[in-house]
Amino acid sequence: MINIVWAIVFVLVAPVIGGLVAGIDRKITAHMQGRVGPSILQPFYDVGKLFEKEQTVVNDTQTFYAICYIIFMIFTGALFFAGGDLLLVIFALTLAQIFLVMGAFAANSPYSYVGAERELLQIMAYEPMVILTAVGMFVATKSFNVSDIAATTTPVVLLIPGIFLGFLYVLTIKLRKSPFDISTSHHAHQEIVKGVTTEFSGPSLGLIEITHWYETVFLLGFVYLFFGFNPLIGIAAVIIVYLLEILIDNTNARVRWQFVVKSSWLIAVIVGVVNLAALYLLSGGLK
Amino acid sequence: MLTTQLLIFLILFPLIVAFFLFLAKKDMERAWIVKLSALAIGIASVYLLISTYNKGALLMSAIPAEPTGIVMFILEMLIAVFILYLGIVYKKWLVVALILVQSAVMLYFELVYAHSIHVQSNLFTDEFSVIMALIIGIIGSLISVYSLGYMKFFHEHHPEIPDRRPWFFAILFLFLSAMFGLVFSNNLMWVYFFWEVTTLCSFLLIGYTKTEEATNNAFSALWMNLLGGVAFAGAIIYLAMFGNGIMGMTDLLASGKIIALIPAALIGFAGLTKAAQLPFSSWLVGAMVAPTPVSALLHSSTMVKAGVYILVRLAPIFQSTFTGYMIAMVGALTFLIASGIAISQSNAKRVLAYSTIANLGLIVACAGIGTYEAIWAAILLIVFHAISKSLLFLSVGTVEHRIKSREVDDMNGLIVRMPKIAAMMVIGIAGMFLAPFGMLISKWAAIRAFIDVPYGFLFVIILAFGSAMTVYFWAKWMGKIIAVTSDSKNIEGEVDHSEWAALVSLAGLSFITTLVFPLLSTKLLEPFLMLNYGHVAQLSQDNIIIMILMLLLLVILPLSILIPQRKHKHVAPYMGGRTTTHDMRFSGSLGVQKKTVLSNYYLHEYFGEAKLRTAGIWICSAFIGIMFIATALRGVFL
Amino acid sequence: MTYLAKSPWIIHYDASSCNGCDIEILACLTPMYDVERFGIINTGNPKHADIFVVTGSINEANREVIQNIYNQIPDPKVVVAVGICACSGGVFRECYNVAGGIDKLIPVDVYVPGCAARPESIIDGIVTALGVLEEKRKNHISSPMVTDHDHKAHHKHAQGGAQ
Numbered sequence A: 001m002i003n004i005v006w007a008i009v010f011v012l013v014a015p016v017i018g019g020l021v022a023g024i025d026r027k028i029t030a031h032m033q034g035r036v037g038p039s040i041l042q043p044f045y046d047v048g049k050l051f052e053k054e055q056t057v058v059n060d061t062q063t064f065y066a067i068c069y070i071i072f073m074i075f076t077g078a079l080f081f082a083g084g085d086l087l088l089v090i091f092a093l094t095l096a097q098i099f100l101v102m103g104a105f106a107a108n109s110p111y112s113y114v115g116a117e118r119e120l121l122q123i124m125a126y127e128p129m130v131i132l133t134a135v136g137m138f139v140a141t142k143s144f145n146v147s148d149i150a151a152t153t154t155p156v157v158l159l160i161p162g163i164f165l166g167f168l169y170v171l172t173i174k175l176r177k178s179p180f181d182i183s184t185s186h187h188a189h190q191e192i193v194k195g196v197t198t199e200f201s202g203p204s205l206g207l208i209e210i211t212h213w214y215e216t217v218f219l220l221g222f223v224y225l226f227f228g229f230n231p232l233i234g235i236a237a238v239i240i241v242y243l244l245e246i247l248i249d250n251t252n253a254r255v256r257w258q259f260v261v262k263s264s265w266l267i268a269v270i271v272g273v274v275n276l277a278a279l280y281l282l283s284g285g286l287k
Numbered sequence B: 001m002l003t004t005q006l007l008i009f010l011i012l013f014p015l016i017v018a019f020f021l022f023l024a025k026k027d028m029e030r031a032w033i034v035k036l037s038a039l040a041i042g043i044a045s046v047y048l049l050i051s052t053y054n055k056g057a058l059l060m061s062a063i064p065a066e067p068t069g070i071v072m073f074i075l076e077m078l079i080a081v082f083i084l085y086l087g088i089v090y091k092k093w094l095v096v097a098l099i100l101v102q103s104a105v106m107l108y109f110e111l112v113y114a115h116s117i118h119v120q121s122n123l124f125t126d127e128f129s130v131i132m133a134l135i136i137g138i139i140g141s142l143i144s145v146y147s148l149g150y151m152k153f154f155h156e157h158h159p160e161i162p163d164r165r166p167w168f169f170a171i172l173f174l175f176l177s178a179m180f181g182l183v184f185s186n187n188l189m190w191v192y193f194f195w196e197v198t199t200l201c202s203f204l205l206i207g208y209t210k211t212e213e214a215t216n217n218a219f220s221a222l223w224m225n226l227l228g229g230v231a232f233a234g235a236i237i238y239l240a241m242f243g244n245g246i247m248g249m250t251d252l253l254a255s256g257k258i259i260a261l262i263p264a265a266l267i268g269f270a271g272l273t274k275a276a277q278l279p280f281s282s283w284l285v286g287a288m289v290a291p292t293p294v295s296a297l298l299h300s301s302t303m304v305k306a307g308v309y310i311l312v313r314l315a316p317i318f319q320s321t322f323t324g325y326m327i328a329m330v331g332a333l334t335f336l337i338a339s340g341i342a343i344s345q346s347n348a349k350r351v352l353a354y355s356t357i358a359n360l361g362l363i364v365a366c367a368g369i370g371t372y373e374a375i376w377a378a379i380l381l382i383v384f385h386a387i388s389k390s391l392l393f394l395s396v397g398t399v400e401h402r403i404k405s406r407e408v409d410d411m412n413g414l415i416v417r418m419p420k421i422a423a424m425m426v427i428g429i430a431g432m433f434l435a436p437f438g439m440l441i442s443k444w445a446a447i448r449a450f451i452d453v454p455y456g457f458l459f460v461i462i463l464a465f466g467s468a469m470t471v472y473f474w475a476k477w478m479g480k481i482i483a484v485t486s487d488s489k490n491i492e493g494e495v496d497h498s499e500w501a502a503l504v505s506l507a508g509l510s511f512i513t514t515l516v517f518p519l520l521s522t523k524l525l526e527p528f529l530m531l532n533y534g535h536v537a538q539l540s541q542d543n544i545i546i547m548i549l550m551l552l553l554l555v556i557l558p559l560s561i562l563i564p565q566r567k568h569k570h571v572a573p574y575m576g577g578r579t580t581t582h583d584m585r586f587s588g589s590l591g592v593q594k595k596t597v598l599s600n601y602y603l604h605e606y607f608g609e610a611k612l613r614t615a616g617i618w619i620c621s622a623f624i625g626i627m628f629i630a631t632a633l634r635g636v637f638l
Numbered sequence C: 001m002t003y004l005a006k007s008p009w010i011i012h013y014d015a016s017s018c019n020g021c022d023i024e025i026l027a028c029l030t031p032m033y034d035v036e037r038f039g040i041i042n043t044g045n046p047k048h049a050d051i052f053v054v055t056g057s058i059n060e061a062n063r064e065v066i067q068n069i070y071n072q073i074p075d076p077k078v079v080v081a082v083g084i085c086a087c088s089g090g091v092f093r094e095c096y097n098v099a100g101g102i103d104k105l106i107p108v109d110v111y112v113p114g115c116a117a118r119p120e121s122i123i124d125g126i127v128t129a130l131g132v133l134e135e136k137r138k139n140h141i142s143s144p145m146v147t148d149h150d151h152k153a154h155h156k157h158a159q160g161g162a163q
């Protein structure tokens, strides 16, 4: 069931794709705002630059957490693309995310502290929906294994349309897009300070950027799973979803964290109950 | 035969030790008695594992039931008189009423029915009992050893509290004896007896300090547990009246749902009170006034597990009945609500208390569902929770003695001030909510178990929200501990080595159990499930390998700190351009000096204790009410 | 060219500017001038920045802040003083509370004069700074930690008020 080749492909190729996606994102964003924007290779330049800079730290444990963050994010993505168990993937993702939060806590600095608390709120906001997504996929395909879900001939998205919409909602949180970028955001957003990444600089910030690339690819892979029955539609859907996220990003102002948590929980409850109940009843659960 | 002796040894030996501890007035004597007998109990419980390995369920009828029964009855009545006396002295009329009802029921039973009931095998043991025995034997003895150092320190620093240590340790060992009795008894009357003894021990230990708060909380714990005791007594009398003389656990399980459901619901209710499920959660939170080892032993790793133990035992009866679903609902909602309340708590012991209630809720939910997958998850939860939670309680106890506070916010920078204990705490917390540690494996198992049952998706949704909140309150606590403060000094000092030994062993256990989890599952859980359900649950090979891989990564990565690195330039945290001093002071506007203070988010507005608990009490009471009505109606019609 | 020159992130600090220069810096971010073309990002955090852009002159309230931000930027870093106030104190030079241009306190690499400096010259200044940045990287020039020890007037501020 586990396919090592795919895992290795992910580890090697994901940063390239993730970086390009980020570059294209910035280009499209600029065009939406009537600007020319940077080169689509800009994210690579940025990370290259960060590795040329000096490493300054508040204390040495920070770099340790940054390294753990990237290692476990790669682990998560590799496990996902290797076709592993979806729930295990989600747990590994949480573990990775916790390392970022710990890195921010470790600095004992007010700004990164607030960022860490907000990052945790963010995790609390999206986690139920992500678990329900995995459960929905299990109900639709009778398997938790990514390899089975991706290879299924069932049109997963048609069985769990509600869960798909709910997932899109929290995807905005996960991709750190406005209006839900409550702990930190990507690229040229104007920030007062940088939330959870405030105290990271130079190479360790570079690691965090690369981690985001891995994460983006992993999340887009997640979107693909809904359309696994037809690879062409799947890839088209992934592209459309990402374009949609860029549109949302550029047309919304950041909201307060209360709204993020409340709305994503509300949506998770509604789509979770309605969609899972519908599936359950349709599949003859009342027999 | 050997097994029988071993069981009797495990039950009686702690009792004898308790007696000697009561007499031992010198610190040295006590220390030796506790250490040696803890070792003996630990070894005996491991030996039990070895000697019963692969033998399945063993029933034992060696002990003469009649005289033992009479002795137990007399003791029960003595306990009742004692409680009655205390209830009158302290004017706790609810307690008085409950103990009177309970004793009346038992007296009636003893006079009218007892002689007509004969239980073939009074003791029994199977894999589940052995697991429980290991928890009691190993974790229980570690906590007893820890208590030596803790209680010494406690009395040195609280001269106002009378030093009643002989009594304290005697009760602790009496409790161990009762717990062993509870998990090895097949005769329900025996189970009931040991059940009452644990209630009594808990009551006495909560009230140990004899302050007003402690006394009140002890009584509130008492009445709630007595209420459960009344229900238990009700189950016994019901069985005596309508149950054709069934009084053994195994017979009850074999008797079919028609007879067994009503007594099972009553005993299940007793289990809910003992496991501090909503609406009875407040006694466990109140019990946190007791010395910390008591909280660790009784109120997280063993006694409250008696409540879920009995539910898991009866799970085959609950399986796919309405009664079972209602119990599961109470558990699931308790998990959800208690996890939410834990977010708003700033006192470390209260966080632990609410998290304990939450996890017990999850176990109850699994037991109520009662399928083989759910029971698999439930037993795993019992094991892993006992380890991580007792580790956490004990480290909080040690920290509390040094920083003189139980507040999570006061633990800022613990990793600098007390690196070793902070590391233990981080292991404990990680064990509670992070992959690949045991608790998360168990939650995972629970999700899978819930999906496969009718209307299981409701439970899955509750679990998803509950565990998201779990992540929040654990992670923010962990963040506090690992924050590196620049101005703190190492104040760890000499930790008493009995405390230290217990902490290290427990931390080691939480890694080892995660590593040997596949063995635990195949060698102990699967035979148990096979016997009771005819199915086994397991994780696939791949997933086990992946988890071991993760665990290894988590062990190896921290070692990278040892690799000599280039010295990085250190700069102060960004403070909006303000210059800070070494201890994070800065001059605010007008040059007034301020100290930077970082505090966690507690979100009282959303997760406030009063609001959530009230809601929880009403909802869960309603579910319990529905459960009883439905069960009774079913009993009437069938 | 290295990556450093392709991705200059700036931090902008308004020392005691009249806001004229600040408005012009913000104008650079607008679609009209679009400095993101050059990979320039306005960060809010010295720890992520490469270029320190200061407007306005030094006074008693901000000298500590300027030093603090400068010290927290990781090497290699450059300072661009934007507007005549930042270059020399400008019309406020003679004020009782103004110490003069930014170079009184921290080493300035590029001066962008003007009152207010025009966006074109600001961009020009930053692009010039890229050359300096590159040079510093190549020659491993590390910037000094600046302190205010010889400045006795407001000792309390500089020490963070700790006495």
Ligand code: SF4
Residues within 6 Å of the ligand: C016, C017, C018, C019, C020, C021, C022, C055, C056, C082, C083, C084, C085, C086, C090, C114, C115, C116, C117
């Ligand atoms: S240079 Fe002119 S516009 Fe700029 S801050 Fe000074 S006075 Fe204002």
